[in-house]
Amino acid sequence: MRPISLAVRLLAAIVAGIAALPAQETMQTLPADNPFARPSPLLYATPPFDRIRDEHWLPTFTEGMRLHLAEVKAIAGNPEAPTFANTIEALEQAGALLTRVSKVFFNLTESNTNPTIQKIQAELAPKLAAHQDTIWLDARLFARVEAVFAARATLPAGEAKRLVERYHTAFVRNGARLDPKAQDRLRGINEQLSSLTTKFQENLLADTKALAVVVDTEKELAGFDTAAVIAACDAAKAAGQTGKFLIGLQLPTSQGVLASLADRATRQRVFAASMDRCNRGNEFDNKALVLKIAALRAERAGLLGFATHADYVLQDQMAGSAAAVAKMLASMTPQIVAKARGEAAELQAWLDANRPGTKLAAWDWAWVAEQVRKERYDFDENAVRQYFEMEHVLGGLFLMAKTLYGVELRERKDLPVYHPDVRVFEVFGADGKAIGLFYGDWFARTGKRGGAWMDNFVDQSILLGQQPVVVNVMNIQKIAAPGVTVLSFDEVTTLFHEFGHGVHGLFSTVRYPLLSGTSVPRDFVEFPSQFHEDFAFDPAVLERTAIHWKNGNKMPAELVAKVRAARTFGQGFASLEYIAAALLDMAWHSLPAGTQVDDVGKFEREALEKAGVAWDLVPPRYRSTYFAHVWPGGYSAGYYAYLWSEALAADAFAGCMENGGMTAQNGARFRELVLSRGMTQEPMAMFAAFRGRDLDTTALLKRRGLK
Numbered sequence: 001m002r003p004i005s006l007a008v009r010l011l012a013a014i015v016a017g018i019a020a021l022p023a024q025e026t027m028q029t030l031p032a033d034n035p036f037a038r039p040s041p042l043l044y045a046t047p048p049f050d051r052i053r054d055e056h057w058l059p060t061f062t063e064g065m066r067l068h069l070a071e072v073k074a075i076a077g078n079p080e081a082p083t084f085a086n087t088i089e090a091l092e093q094a095g096a097l098l099t100r101v102s103k104v105f106f107n108l109t110e111s112n113t114n115p116t117i118q119k120i121q122a123e124l125a126p127k128l129a130a131h132q133d134t135i136w137l138d139a140r141l142f143a144r145v146e147a148v149f150a151a152r153a154t155l156p157a158g159e160a161k162r163l164v165e166r167y168h169t170a171f172v173r174n175g176a177r178l179d180p181k182a183q184d185r186l187r188g189i190n191e192q193l194s195s196l197t198t199k200f201q202e203n204l205l206a207d208t209k210a211l212a213v214v215v216d217t218e219k220e221l222a223g224f225d226t227a228a229v230i231a232a233c234d235a236a237k238a239a240g241q242t243g244k245f246l247i248g249l250q251l252p253t254s255q256g257v258l259a260s261l262a263d264r265a266t267r268q269r270v271f272a273a274s275m276d277r278c279n280r281g282n283e284f285d286n287k288a289l290v291l292k293i294a295a296l297r298a299e300r301a302g303l304l305g306f307a308t309h310a311d312y313v314l315q316d317q318m319a320g321s322a323a324a325v326a327k328m329l330a331s332m333t334p335q336i337v338a339k340a341r342g343e344a345a346e347l348q349a350w351l352d353a354n355r356p357g358t359k360l361a362a363w364d365w366a367w368v369a370e371q372v373r374k375e376r377y378d379f380d381e382n383a384v385r386q387y388f389e390m391e392h393v394l395g396g397l398f399l400m401a402k403t404l405y406g407v408e409l410r411e412r413k414d415l416p417v418y419h420p421d422v423r424v425f426e427v428f429g430a431d432g433k434a435i436g437l438f439y440g441d442w443f444a445r446t447g448k449r450g451g452a453w454m455d456n457f458v459d460q461s462i463l464l465g466q467q468p469v470v471v472n473v474m475n476i477q478k479i480a481a482p483g484v485t486v487l488s489f490d491e492v493t494t495l496f497h498e499f500g501h502g503v504h505g506l507f508s509t510v511r512y513p514l515l516s517g518t519s520v521p522r523d524f525v526e527f528p529s530q531f532h533e534d535f536a537f538d539p540a541v542l543e544r545t546a547i548h549w550k551n552g553n554k555m556p557a558e559l560v561a562k563v564r565a566a567r568t569f570g571q572g573f574a575s576l577e578y579i580a581a582a583l584l585d586m587a588w589h590s591l592p593a594g595t596q597v598d599d600v601g602k603f604e605r606e607a608l609e610k611a612g613v614a615w616d617l618v619p620p621r622y623r624s625t626y627f628a629h630v631w632p633g634g635y636s637a638g639y640y641a642y643l644w645s646e647a648l649a650a651d652a653f654a655g656c657m658e659n660g661g662m663t664a665q666n667g668a669r670f671r672e673l674v675l676s677r678g679m680t681q682e683p684m685a686m687f688a689a690f691r692g693r694d695l696d697t698t699a700l701l702k703r704r705g706l707k
């Protein structure tokens with residue numbers, strides 16, 4: 001999933017508009033050739049990508065916000081007594097134009113951006129924040145919401161009642177109950193935060209680029225395959241350093257190249273550069289921004305009646321409280337640290353035997369771990385890749401979809417796409433009925449940020465007569481041969497993961513857009529995705545995916561067993577760097593309003609020490625100055641959510657295994673009790689309905705090899 005704040009999510013849902021409201025549409029001042037001026041005439045109202053140009057964005061957003069505010073004003077000023085229909089349902093129907101343009105624009109800012117789009121994004125951020133606040137802080141509107149909320153007992157139980165509660169909570173959490181002076185301050189804080197977080201992201205992009213490591217000789221790239229050497233050579237040439245080699249830093253995670261670089265000095269340079277991101281005292285330094293953002297968030301939480309930002313955030317998550325998160329993280333920390341220490345001892349033993357006199361350092365970890373992995377499991381990642389060719393992998397993915405859910409995906413070549421690499425599939429149910437569209441944008445390219453995510457172009461909603469249009473985005477390198485792409489097994493599981501988000505969007509059958517599909521708390525949203533990862537290991541799926549692209553041979557059972565066994569290798573390190581980042585996030589966002597922090601580095605060190613995870617050999621996955629998830633991203637006091645969701649996924653998958661594995665019966669239950677429901681029920685209730693009991697973290701510990 002794309003990290004996205006509840007507020008943005010709510011805005012997106014609030015502005016999710018009705019497909020055609022002629023009276024409103026004619027109010028528009030947009031020229032007729034503007035591709036957003038009318039609802040898309042294409043199948044499922046999917047965006048007309050072939051007609052969209054950068055010059056359309058600003059005028060469309062301006063007009064979209066103007067129209068949306070006019071509609072909201074009309075709802076607030078309605079002379080009739082407030083009712084569910086004329087207030088809550090009306091809000092759900094307002095803002096069609098703004099939704100249409102937002103859904104496309106905010107996808108492209110991630111998957112197909114350019115300097116023009118980035119500039120527009122920076123210009124829009126504070127305007128959209130202010131727009132949102134104007135709605136939350138409209139006293140007449142809130143009075144109506146409050147009246148409907150007070151009378152909610154008269155509504156039929158189910159979606160309508162839940163929708164009212166969600167709206168009411170959102171208004172209150174966004175300051176509707178504050179006095180005008182406090183509301184003014186809140187507005188100011190939100191606008192400032194919007195600009196500061198945008199600046200953080202710009203700095204991170206710029207410094208990551210500036211920190212690329214250049215080496216003079218090919219010898220220093222020992223361990224790279226030919227393709228990687230050529231890429232480094234080309235990158236240096238493009239940067240005006242012909243004859244040298246450039247290793248670009250990856251954004252925003254740890255550096256994958258560290259596992260293949262045999263030259264210790266090069267490794268150290270790459271590692272140091274990656275740790276230095278936005279912490280060098282240059283124009284791209286993020287330390288001052290971190291302090292300012294943390295302080296403003298704490299102040300905002302205080303205004304809204306919470307002790308800390310973490311308390312404010314967690315109140316509206318599945319976890320329910322910062323204390324519940326702290327308890328879960330603390331309960332797992334000792335096992336994780338012990339596992340990582342054991343791994344360090346193994347790596348040191350390998351060094352003693354193979355590089356006598358070398359003391360394991362942080363920049364050695366990935367490379368030595370790779371040598372140990374190769375020795376122990378005796379397979380080469382690159383050899384495994386040759387068995388996972390893209391078309392076969394998609395065949396296995398679609399086989400899973402068919403087996404679990406009875407659905408079929410048929411490729412459509414007649415719909416416009418935003419890049420030639422993007423593919424479109426129409427999804428049909430077992431009854432032959434069309435469900436929606438699935439876009440696959442799987443290949444890496446410039447203009448796409450790193451990582452993998454899912455999003456909607458159109459949200460499913462019965463009220464708005466909309467069927468879902470979802471997209472999966474990944475960064476798979478095209479490397480095998482012309483027309484042939486092979487995937488690492490990690491990429492295969494990521495593909496299944498994102499598809500899990502995809503079916504969460506596709507199978508949604510709710511009435512209101514606010515409650516649709518993946519509009520669930522972020523500590524629940526990774527549950528369906530991680531649940532689907534495990535099916536990549538299903539024997540029937542592997543039969544279909546694991547076929548050598550050159551000779552057509554099936555992957556030998558022995559190699560399958562090795563890949564499976566290797567899955568928990570290195571989980572001590574991975575879990576520790578993850579949990580350290582999650583604890584760091586919680587520390588920053590557990591500051592009471594008015595707390596004075598002056599030194600980012602010192603705060604970070606002390607926080608990690610206090611949590612028992614400070615260890616130079618395994619730094620947190622993200623340090624404060626490049627922790628994009630929690631500063632610009634929507635994951636503040638929320639990075640723990642991946643682990644929380646994974647606990648749900650591991651436990652639910654274990655339940656499936658107890659009941660026959662990948663079967664239509666298990667699929668039907670998961671679809672009915674979880675995937676179809678969006679946010680129409682409490683997350684814990686959905687989980688428990690499927691599992692038949694409350695959450696137990698034993699399956700998670702087993703999944704990660706920690707038990």
Ligand SMILES: [Zn+2]
Nearest residue numbers: 001501526529
């Ligand atoms: Zn995900």
